[in-house]
Amino acid sequence: MAHLDGNHHHHQQGLDVTADDAPQDKLSLFELQLNKLQFAKQELICSLKSDKEMAAKKYEDLIHTMRQEFAANEIQLNQTIDGLNDEMNRSKQKSIQDVNEVTDQLKASTQQLMEAKQTANALQVVVKQKDSDLNQLREVLNKCENDYKLKINELEKQLNDLNNSLIDMKTNKDLTQNELNLMKTKVNSLEMEKQSINSSLSMSDEKNESLVQRCETLVSENQRLQQTIDSELKAKHEKMETISSLRTALNDNQTEIGRLQNKWSEMEKSRINEINALKHDLTLKEQQFREQLNQMTEERSLSDKKSVNDINSLLKKLQETNDELHRVRDSSEKQKQELESVVNQMDKSIVDLDDSLREAESEVERLNKLNIDLEKSHKELERSHREYEDSRSSVMDDCNELRATLMEVEKSRLDIRRELNDYKISYFSLENKYKSKDNELHDMKRRLDALEGERNSLQNSLESSGKSITQLKDMNTNLSQRNKQLMAQMSFNENERREFERQLNSTSMAMTDRESNLSLLKKENESLRERNLKLENEKKRIEKSYSLIEKEKYVLKTNLDDIQRKSSKTFDNSHNDVIIDEAKIITQGLAALELKNIELQRKVQGLQSLMNETEAINDTDSGHPINGNASDDLHRLRLAQKRAEELIDRKDFSSKHLSNYEKELSRYSLSPSLTTTPPRFKEPPNRSHSVSRVGHLKHQNTDTSTPLPAYSSTSNINNAKRKLNYNKN
Incomplete structure (x- = not known):
């Protein structure tokens, strides 16, 4: 100016x-x-x-903020993808372990079933042999009973005749000689009958012969007759006393045997009551556990519904934020x-x-x-x-x-969309693989149903064998009663008394054997208690795994929320669709994990019921005396049960077991290295670990986890590397 x-x-x-x-x-x-x-x-x-500077600053600020947001989102996405990959690897390892455990349990159960079949066949053979032996014993006993009855009747007749003759001789001392002669003839006839009836009455025959020789003198004969009568009466009294003493001894022995039998029955009843009480407690605990599981499943379903609603609300918010971003872009373009x-x-x-x-x-x-x-x-x-x-x-x-910067941003968006399309293609290919694996799992389930049918048939055969054993026990009781009757009848002779004493000695030995059996039963009860403790520990371990699965579910939900919050600022509608698909996949995986845990618990309960049935059979068999080969067979049964329990409790397996397991997997076209299956599919028959859709199930050989697509906006080279690593796994 x-x-x-x-x-x-x-x-x-x-x-x-x-x-x-x-x-x-x-x-x-x-x-x-x-x-x-x-x-x-x-x-x-x-x-x-000024306008130029303001516009340049605005555009620079916008570009800087957009770049920072893109970089932060890329870092966060990479971190979340790495975390999800780690979690997927962990879940895969768990699923493999679960599959191995369940396959081992199935092998042990199949071995138990085969051993039970063998023992059932052996028991049937033993039962047939014992039936034939019992029939032979019945025939022999019937013959002995008939012989003893005939002998006893003859002896009773002879004793009655002697008693009558003695009484007549006492009353007719004053009769005439004719009457005495008649009496002599009668006595001679009686003596002849005595000699023919029983050689044991030799003393009476000699006395009768002396009476025949001296029958001429009535006085001497009368005196001698009186002496013989007195001696015979004394002998008779002595015999009656010995018989009464033997009868009292028999009664005492019978009372003692009855008392011991009552004690034995009371012990059996007390054991049965204790077993019933334990079974009742177990059923109550199982009912409580099932109720808790039902409550947990209901709560989970509610929480899943809430999470779905939250995800929908978050998606709506994301759409609103995207609309706002579009509006901001439109306004910036207008400016x-x-x-x-x-x-x-x-x-x-x-x-x-x-x-x-x-x-x-x-x-x-x-x-x-x-x-x-x-x-x-x-x-x-x-x-x-x-x-x-x-x-x-x-x-x-x-x-x-x-x-130019806007063009670069658009190019990056196009690259991201291309990567998303690639991931979608890989996802569909994985879905096809999972469908094929699902069909294989259906085949495995059918085979398991066939195994369950065989198991039911074995249970029926075991029940029939138990009934036959009870019949044998009833037959043994009847035979023991008949033996007691025969012993009571045969107690009149000294030889029979000696045999009775021998039988008493044998009964004492049987009592000692019963005491040894009682000690063995106590030991078996202790082993059963230890086995129940092991089963309870397994239940606790399953509950712990269940809690870990819940924690993993919570972590996955939190990761989903973080991803949705962070992606709400920058991703387009295509990203939102991908996030929705991922959320659905993760929720389906969680549901599959829950179903897998429920199947594991059912299998554990089935194993417990099997063990309880075997325990009941052992208890009923141990309560009764068993002779011959039956005790050996039951001992073999118990040894087989112990071996089966050791196989169930064992965690380390030999190379043979592992090779057999790999052969079975190759038979069903499943490799042990693969551990992923889509959560939406049903659970495989074995899911050992974890039971989830774990491993190549399930439990059963499938995984519950599903591989999430790894997103990255840096370069296609990283995506190719990730795909190669995924295929290797």
Whole structure:
């Protein structure tokens, strides 16, 4: 301005020198117009610079924030993907372990079933042999009973005849000799009958012969008859006393045997009551455990529904945020268009100014160098115009740079979409693989159903064998009663008494054997208690695994929430669809894990019921005396049960077991290294670990975890590396 004032003053001096009024007025007006134009131009330049700077700052801030957000989202996505991959690997390892355990349990159960079949067949053979032996014993006993009855009847008749004869002889002492002769003939006949009946009455035969020789003298005969009668009465009394003593001893022995049998029955009843109480307690515990499981499943279903609702709400929020981002972009584009319109207007105004300057130059040329100062000012205006053009070119360059950055952002978005399409293709291929594995799992389930049918048939055969054993026991009791009756009848002879004493000795030995059996039963009860403790420990271990699965579920849910929150700022609708699919997959995987745990618990309960049935059979068999080969067979049964329990409790397996397991896996086209199956599919028959859809199940050889696609926006090389690693796994 000072420069312009100086020029104006110099121009006025020149005008004063020339002293021309008309050109001075024109020059003053022209100078005023030039000053106005210069002021307007400077204001426009300042406003353009400020607008340019503001726009550049805004675009730079937006670009910087967008880049930071993209970088942060990429880092977070990589971290979450790595965490999910680690969790997937862990779940795969767990599923493999679960599959191995369940397969081992199935092998042990199949071995138990085969051993039970063998023992059942052996028991049937033993039962047939014992039936034949019992029939033979019955025939022998019937013959012995008939012989003893005949002998006893003959002895009773002889004793009655002797008693009658003695009584008659006492009453008829004063009879005549004729009567005595008749008596002699009767006595001779009686003596002959005695000799023919029983050789044991030799003493009485000798006395009768002496009576026959001395029958001539009645007195001597009467005296001798009285003596013989007295001696026979004494012998009879002695025999009666011995018989009564033997009967009292037999009664005492029978009472003792009855008392021992009552004690034995009471012991059996007490054991049965204890076993029933234990079974009742176990059933109550199982019912409580099932109720808790039902409650947990209901709570989980509610929590899953809530999580689904939360995910839907978050997705809605993501859509709203995306809409807002689109609106912001539209508004930014509108602002950009407005700025471009302003720039165009400024260009138009600059063009107008150029036209006015040209007119001024024409006027200056017309004035024929009257005002050199005006030319200088015009040069300054040209310089400012050049500066303005330079600033304009810089603004255009900045705009081009912004456009280039936007193009790069769009290219990155296209790359991300391509990667998503690749992951979708790989996902569909995995789904097809999982479907084939699901069909294989259905085949495994059918085979398990066939095994269960065989198990039921074995149980029926065991029940029939138990019934036959009870029948044998009843037969033994009947035979023991008959033996007691025979012993009571045979107690009249000393030889029979000796045999009875031997039988008493044998019964004492049997009592000692029973005591040894009782000690063995106690030991078996202790072993059964230890086995129940082991089963309870297994239940606790399953509950712990169940709690770990719940923790993994919670961690997966938290990861989902974090991913959805972080992705809500930057991802498009395509990203949201992928996140929804991933959330569904993870929820399905969690549900599959829960179903797997339930199947494991059912298998544990089935094993417990099997063990309880075998315990019941052992208890019923141990309560009764067993002779011959039956005790050996039961001992073999118990040894087989112990071996089966050792196989169930054993965790380390030999190389043979592992090779057999790998052969079985190859038979069903399942490799032990693969451990992933889609959660939406049903659980395989074995899921050993974890039972989830674990391993190649299930339990059973399938996994409950599903591989999530790894997202990355850095490069296609990283994606290719990840795919290769995934295929290797």
